[in-house]
């Protein structure tokens with residue numbers, strides 16, 4: 167039986183809360199765009215699907231596990247591109263409370279510098295080696 | 298080949314060290330030309346400005362030239378190396394891509410032979426470099442605070458430290474609890490507006506370039522100032538060799554422009570600033586057997602810093618530990634010096650790292666399938682890591698050599714890197730991992746991950762044209778002048794005798810300033 171990328175994606179990243187699995191979320195299109203944009207990922211999706219479809223095993227999850235153990239390098243690149251596409255999706259980012267869009271110019275605020283944190287370490291005598 | 302107008306000094310490479318010497322010499326009225334193989338990078342194109350930043354981080358903005366594969370990058374043969382080389386080729390060099398953690402070497406790092414009977418002493422001391430460290434802190438913009446008991450007292454930094462945040466404070470308390478040293482990191486990142494550059498706004502998980510200019514890189518610090526003083530920076534110029542005259546002195550360099558046209562650039566002196574890989578590459582490509590290589594040491598003694606990472610999960614950080622610069626919180630130097638109770642010489646620093654963004658968290662810390670979301674929700678934004686930066690003792694077998702099978706777009710041969718971790722490094726890292734776990738447990742980590750040796754850790758490139766007093770056992774003297782050719786200088790990390798156990802760039806830049814001060818004081822003959 168020939169499996170499609172969407173089916174594989176739904177197993178790797180299943181539904182959660184109100185989100186469908188990654189395949190039904192439609193991230194495959196993004197993955198293909200990315201794999202065409204840089205040769206780090208070129209051929210990764212196509213080769214992975216071809217290899218999965220060649221594995222004689224009825225169960226899709228088992229097939230993925232076999233690919234993972236037979237082709238660890240290819241599989242880790244496949245996971246990379248899946249995760250990048252999935253966690254760049256705005257609906258997924260909303261679920262994990264990540265602000266969508268670029269990191270700049272908004273940035274984040276963190277508490278101000280407070281010298282009191284140094285109270286204990288300041289008591290320590292100099293211990294650099296004098297030579 | 299076209300011959301160009303002769304200059305006083307031609308500098309090759311516009312990174313951390315090249316930028317610093319360019320400014321210093323231009324300020325002292327030398328006619329300076331810097332040749333850089335890369336181009337200016339417009340900060341508007343940095344990954345921090347793109348919604349695709351997670352994809353860019355792994356591809357076009359990867360830290361590895363072998364992955365990035367931009368036209369300017371030369372590919373490096375790493376088949377025989379346990380550490381991969383990381384660098385950036387552009388105006389600003391690898392400071393375009395660095396995290397700007399800016400500690401100094403310790404006085405003991407310059408005296409390891411005397412103290413510990415290993416490697417060699419440097420021909421200079423910490424205190425020779427001190428005023429150049431201070432000057433560099435001002436030029437690059439250092440945030441930090443005085444009083445660190447692990448380091449010599451020093452002049453105040455121009456800016457207060459970056460805030461530790463809740464995450465940094467959590468680990469600071471754990472160090473206090475164990476009675477271990479820690480101190481806020483010195484960083485070349487603005488904690489306030491400084492020299493027309495904005496303060497950091499904690500956009501976090503970076504190592505992706507700073508489109509605000511809050512993180513110093515030489516394209517926005519030294520180089521524009523050098524240009525104002527009259528120095529010329531010529532981009533897209535790839536140098537393939539230093540040319541020697543009949544008397545054995547350097548008379549200039551040959552380079553290719555973007556279109557492959559070849560030029561001869563004459564100069565009274567040549568300064569190499571192409572980093573610990575690029576500099577030996579040029580010398581070894583300049584003539585059979587290598588230029589300035591009577592010692593046979595060009596390319597030898599390559600040092601990185603062996604690096605391990607231990608990460609703890611802290612659910613009480615409420616998924617927010619990605620806010621703030623990635624690696625500029627705290628440094629601990631409890632285990633910096635040789636301790637006779639240990640089975641290894643020298644030591645290591647702990648550098649604290651914040652959490653990654655969502656995709657990198659998934660890649661590094663989750664399982665796929667039914668456990669994925671549980672892993673992700675528990676760990677995302679809750680991870681703090683201790684990076685163990687180990688001292689790296691020089692060995693001749695760790696080296697850079699020419700690989701004629703790989704060439705860049707102009708047909709210039711690239712390099713093969715041979716590097717293996719020594720027994721000393723392995724023992725040192727194992728000690729670091731054990732101590733890091735103790736610290737993270739004491740801080741309340743609910744889960745702990747470890748990478749006992751990180752391969753993608755070749756940020757720091759050192760040792761390949763060693764400095765020393767003796768021309769038989771070193772390539773350059775204490776001013777970076779090659780023993781063999783009196784008007785050929787090297788000012789990048791290649792000249793390091795040992796590696797220290799901290800990030801090297803403030804020391805690289807301080808050395809570059811010290812070397813150019815020598816030229817200013819003693820080599821007026823290089824002015825036309």
Ligand SMILES: Cc1cc2nc3c(=O)[nH]c(=O)nc-3n(C[C@H](O)[C@H](O)[C@H](O)COP(=O)(O)OP(=O)(O)OC[C@H]3O[C@@H](n4cnc5c(N)ncnc54)[C@H](O)[C@@H]3O)c2cc1C
Pocket residue numbers: 309310311312313314315332333334335360383384385386387388389390391392394395396397398399400504534535536537570571572573575576579756757758789790791800801802803805
């Ligand atoms: C991801 C990353 C993070 C880092 N973080 C830190 C940190 O936090 N703290 C720290 O201290 N250090 C850090 N470093 C290391 C730091 O960037 C380097 O130590 C420093 O930039 C080295 O300075 P350099 O002048 O020797 O070389 P570089 O800055 O690498 O500059 C060399 C320049 O020479 C040019 N060049 C090379 N060959 C030629 C040629 N044939 N012709 C013309 N030009 C040429 C290159 O294009 C480049 O611009 C980091 C590095 C990376 C990659």
Ligand code: SF4
Pocket residue numbers: 273345486496497498499500501503504506507508509510511512621622623
């Ligand atoms: S965290 Fe600060 S220094 Fe780093 S990229 Fe963001 S603004 Fe720049």
